[in-house]
Structures are given as structure tokens and as C-alpha cells.
Amino acid sequence: MATLELRNVNKTYGTGLPDTLKDIQLSISDGEFLILVGPSGCGKSTLMNCIAGLEQITGGAILIDGQDVSGMSPKDRDIAMVFQSYALYPTMSVRENIEFGLKIRKLPQAAIDEEVARVAKLLQIEHLLARKPAQLSGGQQQRVAMGRALARRPKIYLFDEPLSNLDAKLRVEMRTEMKLMHQRLKTTTVYVTHDQIEAMTLGDKVAVMKDGIIQQFGTPQQIYNDPANQFVASFIGSPPMNFIPARLKQQDGRLLALLDSGQARCELPLGLAANEQDGREILLGIRPEQIALGASEGNGLPAIRAEVQVTEPTGPDLLVFVTLNQTKVCCRLAPDVACQVGDNLNLQLDPARVLLFDANSGERLHLASTAAATKDNVAHFKGR
Amino acid sequence: MTTTTAQLRASPLDALQRWLPKLVLAPSMFIVLVGFYGYILWTFVLSFTTSTFLPTYKWAGLAQYARLFDNDRWWVASKNLLLFGGLFIAISLAIGVLLAVLLDQRIRREGFIRTIYLYPMALSMIVTGTAWKWLLNPGMGLDKLLRDWGWEGFRLDWLIDPDRVVYCLVIAAVWQASGFIMAMFLAGLRGVDQSIIRAAQIDGASLPRIYWTVVLPSLRPVFFSALMILSHIAIKSFDLVAAMTAGGPGYSSDLPAMFMYSFTFSRGQMGMGSASAILMLGAILAILVPYLYSELRSKRHA
């Protein structure tokens, strides 16, 4: 197993064309599971191809185990990859597919047979060894693709959206299996996906990408709780974070955000202001699960009454849509809450969880220290 | 089983691998540049020289082209090409489309029938020409057959009639190529979206009307492909003329391809022959370039 480091990696496809990858900087240690996540076209697959050596970088360096492999061809980097389409060799049997890479490396046949047996047992594909890829189901093909990678015992595993082609139910099953396998084998892995649930559940470290730039690199919890900008905040979490345009008011050095539901108004305390911010327009970010149904008598928590516009019962939750500051806001409530369209609900927003973003750039703002002002409130929110 | 020494630079074998695709393509690139475009250029140059039996590189300006335009045989050949090409394309298209539409009606043994319509394409134009020369033989061919069958006094001497001999070429060429047009259109018809047809049927349209107003217009790309291919065959027609009429009687059934061969290789007029070849190229470009242009434009819009 090995460490992976990307230093100032740049990739352009031609002079005059915009950079596909700009100044990528990240590093993972031995045995870590890195997720590259982002929307289509963000460059994650290109980055993966560059790590694999299938494409050349135009600037920076890629280091595996401390050695610069930027100029090396794919076969010398000792990397194995599982593709979204599995890319199994159609004219070869499953066994031959797994053996192919080993035969090229001139492994003795006995060792090859051992590897094939080991991998087949691990992935439970022993009964499929004689079949051709066309005779396998999607899930079976996916396992064979993984088997091909595992048999190589490479330094790094690359997964390019391996679960995207599976149906929803199978995807969830395979996701858990992947996690189990990683726990068992402790392999250094880079995993590309556009699914943010996979990103949260599978990764030790997550890199959120957009337009060829890493927007944020950190653990899943960091990305979820402390997003660097509006894009990251909206990308992770489902249903996505609400962004409420609000005006700030400064009173006696304390910062407040003004909320208006059409029924009522509320001033949300954000804490002690760092500097003059009165009148500034910002975006208030709050996740649906961080809005709670408040008790009708005030208990000191900031609350606002709002009219229910739409309800969506999902089974495990009840999603309720209200309007705040003329913006649609989604609230995730317990499924047994009785409410209908037109009802007025008392909604409590936890100021400790509220995030501020610049209305133009989307950058995260740290305008106030929230700890002192809301310590008492935090005690009431056990978090969902 | 991992490589113990990781190199910092690519090995020379890697460099070879990077060059391999280019190396593999290189001979073909050479052949195309020389054998296609280089030779065309050469012929082009020759058409401006005074070459006769052997190539000389004495500049003659447009003299050879002028001689072509003064040459009655070249005019006959060109006019024949228009007549032959026009009839050949029109009739092949008509028959091909008709047969394709009929075959689209879920006929039993469709595959067998298709095989029969297409087999002439497998034959050489020489074989086709020889067969039809015999069939159209004045006195012993079709006319004798029809006379024996009861049609007294039927005569079919088109093959030796300078004004009608081109029609014989058309008949043979249509026989050979119409099956192919049928195959193209049948494939196109099979690709038509069935829901459009059902919608038209619900609207009350009859089947022939549906074909004429809805289905066939949607096959416009196939029409153009067929037009391109048929024009190409027409302009290149040499084998058929050689076998059926050798350009005769006289030169009344001559075509540009035959003219070029005869003047270049039999009559020792390389300059004129080259000029005629360049004019043939011009004819093909005149059809090809607008077609490609419209294809590219539609792709850009799509």
C-alpha cells in the first residue's frame, strides 16, 4: 500500500483552452479512502486518468510513495482501476480477464492460479470463472471488475463511478460491501463519484471538485458541518441546504439576521460581530434537518411562524416547505407530525448551525463568533 | 509482485510505445499522400503539357482543354454521361424505393427475395455488360424471344442504333444497381419511428398516403446518400461501356471514362487524356463538395 500526493497538478488540453484541472493539491496516507466528488464536467474523471497515467499532466507532480511518477506510463505505476462500465474483455472468460494483467507481468502460472482463487473466494465469484462477461449480470460484472483489480495487488486502487450502472437497491448493497472490503484490506483507494451519499459514507477524506478546482478537501464531517463555500454546502446533504437571502442588522455589537415568513418576523441572533456589517445582504445557510418544530410557548429559542405550502411525506421523514424571505425553505420534520397545507407552524432555527455565505461569491463568511451567544440554545438541540 | 525500482523517467520502451501508433499509420499516410493526392497533382500537371505518347513537361497552357472542347467525341461522351447518369439515377431510385416500400409490408420470404434483388451487385460490370449485350442482341436476343412468343414484327435494335444505344447502358446499369438502392431504403424504412406512422393512421390517412407524405420525406438523408453513390457509379462507368458497346456504334455510346482510357492509352494523347481525367474529377467534386458542406452545416446545427 502507498501514499498518494498531488502537488499543484495542472492539466490543459491545448493552448487557448481553459484548464481542465487547476492547481490540484491533496495528499492521502497509506490505507486511506479518498473520494473525488463533484458534478459532471468538474474534472474528477480527468484527475483520475492523470493519477493512473492514462493522461499526461501539464504541470505539477504526482507522487506515489514519495516518488514522482508523473512521467511514467500506466503499467509502471502499479495502479489498478475499476471502470464505470467495468470494461471486461468480452472475448475472454472471467478467469482469463482476471489473469490477463498477471500474465503480462510474467507471473508463474501457479502464482496466477493462487491469486485467481483468492480473489474469486473473496468476491464470491468462484462459480462464474468459466463464463464470459456477456453471460453475467451487472452486479456480477462489477465483482469481476473488482476481482481483476484485486488480483494485481497494486499500490493504489482507482474506482471510477463503479456503482453508477447498478440499480438503486444493488447500489446500496454494494456500497456496504465496498466499505467492508476496505476495512478488511486497508487498501489506499481513490474513488470517483457524483453521488454525495457514497461520498459521505465511504470516504476517509473527501475532495469536492468544481470546474477543475478543489473546492474543499477534508473529512466527510468537515465537509458537512463546515463547508468552505455555497457550492460545497449545497452539494453535500440531501435534501440540500436551504439558502435564505437575508439582511444583517447590527445592534450593540451583536449581529442579527432578519427573517420574514409573511406571517411573522424574527431576528436571528448570530453572535458578536467581528466588524461593521449592518445592512449587508448575505445568504443564510441552514439544513432542513436543522430546522425543528418549536413548542408554542417561547423557550428562548429563536422561532418563526410560517405557513405550510407543500408537504412531502417520504416515509422516514416529513418534508415541509415554507416561505422565508420570499424563498422556498425545506424543513425536515418527524414523520408523525400532523400538519397540512395552509397550517401555520412554529419553526425553530438553531443559530449555532446557521452558516453565512456571501451573496455574490458564495464564499463562506465568518462574521460573528457564535459560541457565546448560543451556548444555551445548543443544549436544547440534540442534533438529528 | 510490484516493481521494486520505480524509475523517475520513462523507459525507452515507453517512448517507442508512444511512437508506435504514428509508425503504424505512417506507410498508409505516405501511400495516401503520394498515391492519391500526389498522383492527382501529377495528372493535373500533365494536363497542362504537350504530352502525347510519352510524358513531356513542355508547358501548353490550356491547350489540351481547348482541344477537348473542340473534340466532338468528348462532347458526345459528356452529353451521354448526362443522359445516362440522369436516367440511371432516376430509374434506379424509383425502382429501389418502390421495391423497398413493397418489401416493408411484412412479406413472407422477404430475405429470399432481397437476396435475389441484390445478387447483380456481386457481379462484375463486365459480366453484366456481356449478359445484357447478348440479351439485347438485335435479331437473336429479346426481340427474337418476343417474336417466338407471338409478338410479330417486334424489333429491338437499340444496341446498334446510335441514337438509342445509351438506353441499353441504362437498362444494364439499372439492373445491377437498383437492388442496392432497395437495400439502402429498406434499412432506412426499418429505422422509421413507428409511433409517427400510428399517429397518422389514427388521423385517418391511408397507407400509400402515409408513405408518400410522412415516411419517404423523413428518409431524405438516405436519398442523398443514394444520389451520391449512384452519381459516383455513373461518372466512373467504364467497364459497362467496354463490355457492351466499346463506345460504339462509332463513338455514340462513349462515356468520359472510356474516352480518357482510349485517348491516353490507345491513341497516345496523354495530355488530352489527363485533361479529361481532371474534368471528371471536377464533376465528382461538383457533386461531393455541396453534399459535404450541407452535411457539415446540418451537423453543426444539430
Next chain:
Amino acid sequence: MHSASNSPADKTALSLGRIAIHGVLLIAVLLYLVPLVVMLLTSFKTPEDISTGNLLSWPAVITGIGWVKAWGTVSGYFWNSIMITVPAVLISTAIGALNGYVLSMWRFRGSQLFFGLLLFGCFLPFQTVLLPASFTLGKLGLASTTSGLVLVHVVYGLAFTTLFFRNFYVSIPDALVKAARLDGAGFFTIFRCIILPMSTPIIMVCLIWQFTQIWNDFLFGVVFSSGDSQPITVALNNLVNTSTGAKEYNVDMAAAMIAGLPTLLVYVVAGKYFVRGLTAGAVKG
């Protein structure tokens, strides 16, 4: 597609319509078959029989003398055609396969341009290259040889064979090549172990298309060969169009059949590949 209505009046109309359709198709079948039938009948008659009978009359005596004489005249040229066609087909297919492989999976700067130039070459009227080609063959010492013809056919068949393979390989997902590269396979290994085994359909199309084109060719044959090196199409034309002595139509027709049978047989046996070749060439990418 057929009409959905079902009333009795429509049913008769339907069946009348279907009879008409079948009728037209049947007439067409006969028209397409007549020349072949006539050729066969004529080839088995004697010259006297031909002059007394007509095109479709059954031979008074079925005799093979036409065939014997035809074979005697053209057999040498038949072998020439084989000597020309077989190597040319194999070589042009092999080169086309490698070219198609490079153009679809190992693209580099200029390869698309080359493909465009090649595509244009499919439309070449060969008249524009005949003279320079014959000069070149002369300089190479290959004028009037079967090898010279093989060279010419390979050169001018490249455009189509490359087109066939390139269009076929383009539909193979390039994740396959990427996976193989990661497994450590190089350029030729990938071709040999992965791409080639998948290529059977297009190889068949290419072989059959090239065989038909080259065997049936007349232009190159008549320009680049003479005497002993001529292919059978040229020999047939010479036989049929020489005006010495009385015409022996039975011999002419037998010779035409001999010239036409190989490609006809290939068509009958492997017709679907032939059709695919035609439509692949027609739908130029």
C-alpha cells in the same frame, strides 16, 4: 407496418392489395433472374441451337462444349485473378485493420486530418491516377505483372478497408483499452489479445467486400496488365469483343459464368456480410 382496420370490405381490399404487392415483387424477381437464367441456358447449347432457338428455349441437347472451350481459353487468366485477388484482399484487410485500430483508439494530432484525406480518397475517380501509377509501376519493374496489380489494388483499397475497421472500432468503448493499458498491455498486445478477437464480423465484411471489388475489377486490369498477367475480367472482355470468326455465344456465356461464379458464390454463402459492407460504405461517418 400494416393497416389496423378489420371490416370485411377492408379485408378484401387488403387481400387485393396484398396480391398486387406480391405480384409486383414476383415480376421483379423474374426480371432480376432472367439474365442469369439466359446465360446458363445459352452456355449449355450448341451454336446451331442458339441460332435456331431463342433466349429462353430449352437446349435441344444439353452440352458442355461451350464450357470446355471457355475454360480452355480463360483458365490461365482465372488463376491470374486468384493470384491477384487473394494477396490483395489479405494485405489490404490487414493494413486496414491496423489503420482503423490506430485511428479509433490511439488518436494523435493529425490523425483525424489523415482520416479525412483518406475518406476523400473513397470518391476518387481512378482515371486521375492511372497515368502516374503506370509510370511508377514501370519504374518499379512491376509493369504488366500480377504483383503490380496486387500493389495497385492494395493502395487503392486502403481507403475502404480503413473506413470499415475504423467505423467498427469506434463503437468499442475506450475504457477497454484503458483497462488493458493499466493491466500492462502495449500497443500490439492490446490489438492481438483484445481487439482482434472482437473483430470477426468486420473482418468478414472487409474480406468479402474486397474480394468482390478486386475480382470484379476491370479498369486496373486493362491498364496495368497485358498478355499473360491479365485477370479474368479482361480476358472475358477480349474473348467476347473480338470479331474474328463466327460468334460462339455459348462459349461467351460460359466464360462470363466462369468469371462471375466466384463472387456470386461468395454472395450466396456470405450474403449478409456483403450487405453490411454495402451499407457500411454508404453510411459514411
